Amino acid sequence: MxxxxxxxxxxxxxxxxxxxxxxxxxxxxxxxxxxxxxxxxxxxxxxxxxxxxxxxxxxxxxxxxxxxxxxxxxxxxxxxxxxxxxxxxxxxxxxGGRVINLLCKGSLKHCEKQLNKTPEEHIADILTVVNHAAETDIEVNVYLEDWSNGMKDSPEYVYQITDALQHTGIKRFMLPDTLGILNPLQVIEFMRKMIRRYPNLH
Incomplete structure (x- = not known):
């Protein structure tokens, strides 16, 4: 079984x-x-x-x-x-809290247009927060905001950011369809891609 x-x-x-x-x-x-x-x-x-x-x-x-x-x-x-x-x-x-759900950019468009940053700069900023959370015993989950558009338009960005964060002690990676653009088949397709690439992430 x-x-x-x-x-x-x-x-x-x-x-x-x-x-x-x-x-x-x-x-x-x-x-x-x-x-x-x-x-x-x-x-x-x-x-x-x-x-x-x-x-x-x-x-x-x-x-x-x-x-x-x-x-x-x-x-x-x-x-x-x-x-x-x-x-x-x-x-x-x-x-008095112990858990942060960290809002990160899950699409290249959001990273570049909303933050005016490169993926590398955004990743460095995320790591600063994650490291400080570890020092203060705060558990970290990550939202990849606009992940659905990221998977449609810039999957290499989604993989770049997830690759960079996967060994940092982040407990959960949350993959929102922020703007409600995906149909059920797309959800299945994109989730399968993430699970295949990151079988050990939660």
């Missing part, structure tokens, strides 16, 4: 972004929703906020991290962070 596989569910309801236009939660609402997601629905992980957004988000993150730590669930609490040197990692650490 083959090795069993587990599907992990990470809920992003609490991270106020495009998917929740016009919606924001106060800290106590965020804590209540986190408790329901983890204790009632049994989701594996919850992304509770973006780092460095506001004092309100910081207070909510502190409240949730304190609650989770007392229930041995702190490893299930994640915060979206940015390639900004030490700033996001320090913000998460001060809030």
């Amino acid at each position: 083959g090795e069993s596989k587990k599907i992990e569910i990470m809920d992003t309801t609490l991270r106020d972004g495009e998917q929740t236009g016009g919606v924001s939660f106060v800290p106590r609402e965020k804590l209540m929703i986190t408790r329901l997601l983890l204790e009632e629905l049994k989701v594996d992980r919850v992304e509770i906020c973006s780092a460095r957004v506001s004092n309100g988000e910081f207070e909510a993150a502190k409240m949730i991290c304190d609650w989770a730590a007392r229930r041995n669930m702190l490893h299930k609490i994640e915060v979206l962070g940015f390639v900004d040197g030490k700033q996001s990692v320090n913000w998460i650490q001060q809030a």
Whole structure:
């Protein structure tokens, strides 16, 4: 019998972004929703906020991290962070968090047009954050933002960035279809390419 596989569910309801236009939660609402997601629905992980957004988000993150730590669930609490040197990692650490979901550029277009950087420069910046996270005992997952367009238009860039990051201790590589452009067959095709090239990455 083959090795069993587990599907992990990470809920992003609490991270106020495009998917929740016009919606924001106060800290106590965020804590209540986190408790329901983890204790009632049994989701594996919850992304509770973006780092460095506001004092309100910081207070909510502190409240949730304190609650989770007392229930041995702190490893299930994640915060979206940015390639900004030490700033996001320090913000998460001060809030009591242990996991950063690091937002990196998953397409050459985003790297060059949004950041005005070469792939090599972006990789160096990512490694600075990853190394600082390791020094502060913060676990790192990586989002390859716009990965779907990256696989369509610049797969060599996707491979370059993943090659550079695969041995750094990053726990998960998250591959979003940021703009919702892929059909199911394309998802299968591109995921197969990634799995074949990186069979040991999570």
